[in-house]
Amino acid sequence: MTDPLQHPEIRAAMERLTAAEASLDEAIAKAEQVEQRTNRPGLSGRDIERIEEYAKSADAPKAMKDLQKKVDDGELTWRDITSPRHFNDPEVRAAFQGSATEMGRAYAMIQEGLSVDDIIDSGNDHQDD
Structure with a gap:
């Protein structure tokens, strides 16, 4: 049985998934920065x-x-x-x-x-x- 990661289509899909995860992490980090800058003091x-x-x-x-x-x-x-x-x-x-x-x-x-x-x-x- 061959390693599924040796298949070019699966390897390409895994690379796209990894890139999408990195983009998501970056977007979350940016959103957190914006929230920190825009958060006014909260309610008591x-x-x-x-x-x-x-x-x-x-x-x-x-x-x-x-x-x-x-x-x-x-x-x-x-x-x-x-x-x-x-x-x-x-x-x-x-x-x-x-x-x-x-x-x-x-x-x-x-x-x-x-x-x-x-x-x-x-x-x-x-x-x-």
């Missing part, structure tokens, strides 16, 4: 707690509740969801598309230190407009 533990409190509240939008279910099911964490790499996740993007303005407003309020109740009350006041 308290920020995450506040987001989760809001997502679990009765007045949270459906998109937030859907993301909270993913967190509860162990599919994601809020830190994952708010990281740049998950902005391209179709489910995360779909969840934020309809409520991006509201989410931005809620996040700004969280950064200001407002309580979940204050954020909810503010949303109710805004809906009356």
